[in-house]
Amino acid sequence: MMVSRGEIRRGQTPRKIRKERPESGNIGAKIFRYVIMAIVLFISLYPILWVLISSFKEKPGGLGLPEKWVFDGYITIFTELDIQTYFFNSIVITFVSTLISVTVVAMAAYVVARMEFRGKALVTLMFSTTLFIPAISISFPIYRLLGDLGLRDTRIGVIFIYSGLGIAVTYFILQSYFMSIPKEMEEAARVDGCGYVGTFVRIILPIAKPGLATAAIMSFLNNWNEFYFASLLLKSPDKMTIPALLGQFTSAYSRNLNGMFSAIIVAVVPTIIVFCLLSETFVKSLTAGAVKG
Amino acid sequence: MARKKKILSKRTIFIIAFLLPAVFLFAVIYAYPLVNIFVTSFCEWNSKNFVAPKFLGWDHMFDNYIKMFTLDKNFQMALINSLKWVALTLVIQVPWAVLVALVLSKKERGWRFTRNMFVIPNIISTAAIGLIFLNLYSPSRGVITEICNMIAPGSDVSVLANENWAFWGVTFSFILFGGSSCLLLLTQIFSIDPSLYEAAKVDGASGLQIDLKIKLPLLKPMIGTVAVIAANYGLLLYNEIALISGGGPDNATFSLSYYVYKTALGSTKLNFARGNAAGVIQMLLGIILVGMINWFFHRRRKEDML
Numbered sequence: 104m105m106v107s108r109g110e111i112r113r114g115q116t117p118r119k120i121r122k123e124r125p126e127s128g129n130i131g132a133k134i135f136r137y138v139i140m141a142i143v144l145f146i147s148l149y150p151i152l153w154v155l156i157s158s159f160k161e162k163p164g165g166l167g168l169p170e171k172w173v174f175d176g177y178i179t180i181f182t183e184l185d186i187q188t189y190f191f192n193s194i195v196i197t198f199v200s201t202l203i204s205v206t207v208v209a210m211a212a213y214v215v216a217r218m219e220f221r222g223k224a225l226v227t228l229m230f231s232t233t234l235f236i237p238a239i240s241i242s243f244p245i246y247r248l249l250g251d252l253g254l255r256d257t258r259i260g261v262i263f264i265y266s267g268l269g270i271a272v273t274y275f276i277l278q279s280y281f282m283s284i285p286k287e288m289e290e291a292a293r294v295d296g297c298g299y300v301g302t303f304v305r306i307i308l309p310i311a312k313p314g315l316a317t318a319a320i321m322s323f324l325n326n327w328n329e330f331y332f333a334s335l336l337l338k339s340p341d342k343m344t345i346p347a348l349l350g351q352f353t354s355a356y357s358r359n360l361n362g363m364f365s366a367i368i369v370a371v372v373p374t375i376i377v378f379c380l381l382s383e384t385f386v387k388s389l390t391a392g393a394v395k396g
Numbered sequence: 397m398a399r400k401k402k403i404l405s406k407r408t409i410f411i412i413a414f415l416l417p418a419v420f421l422f423a424v425i426y427a428y429p430l431v432n433i434f435v436t437s438f439c440e441w442n443s444k445n446f447v448a449p450k451f452l453g454w455d456h457m458f459d460n461y462i463k464m465f466t467l468d469k470n471f472q473m474a475l476i477n478s479l480k481w482v483a484l485t486l487v488i489q490v491p492w493a494v495l496v497a498l499v500l501s502k503k504e505r506g507w508r509f510t511r512n513m514f515v516i517p518n519i520i521s522t523a524a525i526g527l528i529f530l531n532l533y534s535p536s537r538g539v540i541t542e543i544c545n546m547i548a549p550g551s552d553v554s555v556l557a558n559e560n561w562a563f564w565g566v567t568f569s570f571i572l573f574g575g576s577s578c579l580l581l582l583t584q585i586f587s588i589d590p591s592l593y594e595a596a597k598v599d600g601a602s603g604l605q606i607d608l609k610i611k612l613p614l615l616k617p618m619i620g621t622v623a624v625i626a627a628n629y630g631l632l633l634y635n636e637i638a639l640i641s642g643g644g645p646d647n648a649t650f651s652l653s654y655y656v657y658k659t660a661l662g663s664t665k666l667n668f669a670r671g672n673a674a675g676v677i678q679m680l681l682g683i684i685l686v687g688m689i690n691w692f693f694h695r696r697r698k699e700d701m702l
Contacts, residue, residue, distance in 0.1 A: 132603055139499045140510045146572050147513045150528045151520075153539065157531075164537025204421075211418035214411050226415060233426050235683050237632050239653040240675030241429035243660040243668060248428070267425030270418065299410040328521040330635045335661065346523035353530065353639055360537065367527055371520040378519055382512050389515065389576050390583045 151371065158364035176361030177369070184362060186348070186369055193344040196258055197326045200265035205319050207266070208273040209311075213303055216281035217289070230274040238268060239331060246335060256338045264336070265326045273318045276391055280314025281307070320388040327374070345370045437461070437673035443666045460673040471674060473647045474655035477563065478678075481630035481651065482685065484567060489626045493574030494619060497581035498607050511582065515575035522570075526639025529569040530556075533640070559648040562641050566649050569636045570629070577622040584618040585611060620693025624686050631682055652678045 158176050160169040180186045215226050245264065246255070254260030284307065292302045308315070333347040343351075349370060352363045378385050438457040441449035452459050464471045496514065500507045517525060533555040535541045544553040555565040593601075593610045601609070634653035641649040643658065650658075652674060660671025 129603065133504070136499045136502055136504050139496060140504065140506060143496055143510050143514050147517055147575070150525070150532065151516070153532065154528050157537075162537075164531065164534065164539075166539050166542055207417040207421060210414040214414045218407070218411055220408075220411050226419075229419070229422055233422065235679060235686070236426050236430055237653070237675070237678055237682060239632065239634055239656050240672075240678045241426070241433055242657070243671055243675070244429035244432040245425065246661060248424070264425065267421040270421065274418075299407065303414075324519055328519075328523070330521065330523040330638075331657075334638075335657075346521045349521065349523040349527050350639065352527055353642070363527065364531070367524050371524045374520050375516060378516065379512070385515070385519070386512075386579055389519075389579050 151368075151375075154364050154367050158361065158368050163360045163364045173361070176363075176365030179359070179362050180365050180369060184348075184366070186345075186366060188341060189343055189345050189348045192258060192342060193327060193346075196261050196265065196344055197323055200262045200326050201319055201322045203262070203266040204270060204273060204322050205277075205315060208270050208318070209277050209308070209315065210303075212274050212277040213281050213307060216278050217286075227278075230271050233271045242331070242335065245332075249336065255336055256342060258337075258342055261332060261336055261344070264332050265329060268329070268332075269322055269325050273322055276318045276321070277311070277314055280311055280317075284310050316384070317388045317391045320385065321391075324374075433672035433675045436669050437676050439669050441667075441669035441672075446668075449669065460670050461677070464670055464673060464677075468670070470647045470650055470658070471655055471670075474650040474652050474674075475677075477650055478631055478633070478652040478681075480563075481567065481633050482627045483630075484571060485626040485630035486623055488571050489574050489630075490577065490619065490623050492572060493577035493622060493626075494581060494612075494615070496574065497578045497585060498611065500578070500582055501585040501611075502603075511575075511578065514578055517573040518575040522635040523639060525569060525573075526636050529565070529636070530640045533565050556641055557645055559645055562645055562649050566633075566636050566640055569640055570633070574626070577626060580622055581615060581618055584615055588614050616693055620689060623689050623693065627685055627689060628682060631678070631685060652681075 156168060157163040157165075159172045159174070161171055161173050163176075211226065211230075214220075215223055249255045249260045249264075252260075254263065288306055288310065289302050292306045297305065328346060329344075330346040330350060333344045334350040337343045337347050340348075340351075349366065352359075352366065436449045437460055439449035439451050439460075451457070500511050532538045533540055535552065535554045535557075538555075540555055541553050544551050553561075555561045588611060592614070593606045596606055596610060632653050633651045634657065637643060637649055637651055637654045638657075643650045643654050656671050656674045656678065658671075659674060660666065660668050
């Protein structure tokens with residue numbers, strides 16, 4: 104939220120790993136460090152591994168391994184529950200809202216980063232204040248507004264809300280990135296007769312790709328995981344996203360235990376796989392964005 | 397001169413056109429709802445007069461707030477719980493993240509793997525985390541009850557049925573997951589110039605002394621940033637409550653967010669005005685909190701703030 108600009112830039116060049124390990128002499132300190140690391144691994148992984156193991160049990164839950172490995176849960180969520188539908192909805196909603204949000208904010212951030220005009224400070228102030236407006240505090244007017252527009256329980260309504268949530272973070276990431284691009288690039292393009300829009304699309308956007316990627320990853324992650332508005336706005340199962348579906352297991356589908364455990368796994372595994380494949384990119388994005396949830 | 401004017405106006409059109417979509421999103425999703433909750437918090441507006449909120453009058457304009465603070469048990473509980481959760485993130489989550497970051501910064505074997513795994517609970521959906529903990533706490537299928545029965549046979553602990561334990565049940569579904577905070581701190585530690593502590597090492601300072609006396613003070617601004625994010629999360633806690641405890645038992649695990657939802661959107665006796673008033677309180681608390689934390693951590697380091 105309040106990362107200094109220097110931070111964002113520094114985060115971008117991975118430091119050389121120093122070979123010497125200075126404090127390795129002290130055995131006690133070393134043991135302490137490994138104990139902490141073991142605790143971290145345990146609390147981070149055990150809950151997910153427990154669900155994974157439980158999902159194969161005939162009667163999910165409890166300690167220990169399954170006596171008999173069953174796959175019923177996974178079969179039912181794909182055949183009866185149609186989890187594909189929820190995935191499809193999640194993908195569509197997340198992709199479109201991320202695209203809109205990054206595009207719209209990139210345009211505004213570019214203008215603020217590069218041009219002088221009256222009310223410039225006001226625009227930055229406007230984006231900054233959104234950090235202090237909790238989404239849930241203002242959810243009732245939003246809910247009413249979408250109702251009036253006939254957008255409640257529609258994917259478009261959710262896309263619209265997601266496009267606006269988190270614009271502050273996207274704005275800070277992109278604005279500082281645009282500022283770091285040398286002005287000469289645009290001046291050259293302008294001399295060659297490139298218009299404002301042309302310069303932005305053909306010169307600036309390609310250079311700003313890393314910044315755009317960082318902003319897009321943050322926005323994608325938040326929208327993919329968003330639970331509150333999804334569960335508030337989407338009531339018909341054929342429009343729900345994955346988090347909204349998970350919310351249903353506390354009430355509507357609560358008796359299908361194998362289904363619930365399998366659904367949790369199916370919901371979290373794609374995120375974990377993508378994260379493991381692109382961990383360095385993610386780490387960079389998370390440190391640039393600095394906001395979760 | 398005319399030529400210059402034309403270029404200027406083209407520029408103006410460009411600026412306006414590029415700002416407009418973002419301003420529109422801001423106006424519809426933030427500005428309008430913000431004004432709306434603020435204005436209607438001074439109105440009488442509930443399920444009886446759904447269509448038209450009615451201003452309470454200058455003498456009684458704060459009635460919603462006064463009733464909330466003096467009569468509404470759910471709100472009082474929500475306020476206390478939310479403040480407790482803020483305090484707990486500052487006392488548990490932030491120090492825990494600092495500790496892990498300092499440990500990982502020593503780059504023992506497996507530090508990168510540990511760091512990445514620590515982030516996983518922060519990047520998967522909180523809906524999934526909530527559901528996982530709901531099951532872990534369940535007496536029939538969870539593990540907490542089973543473990544407690546091993547230690548004290550027949551105790552049959554049911555975390556979510558007990559008022560005090562349910563609060564801690566919700567707390568431990570998020571408080572130790574400081575992975576993204578840890579990432580931020582780690583980046584900051586790696587950016588510290590080694591020459592700053594090489595000298596101390598030559599003078600015979602231990603690793604712990606270097607951590608406490610040199611690295612920690614240099615980390616202070618980033619700890620402030622992390623504290624703001626964590627405290628904000630504690631203040632706005634909703635998903636975990638909705639999925640794990642549903643605010644119960646009784647109202648023991650209400651948070652301000654959950655109160656806003658229940659009061660304005662999620663029950664039968666709806667009171668929109670009061671829900672919106674609670675939203676205003678929540679927002680003001682957030683601003684005060686951020687101000688206090690920033691003041692505490694950035695007193696002499698203003699230039700590090702964004």
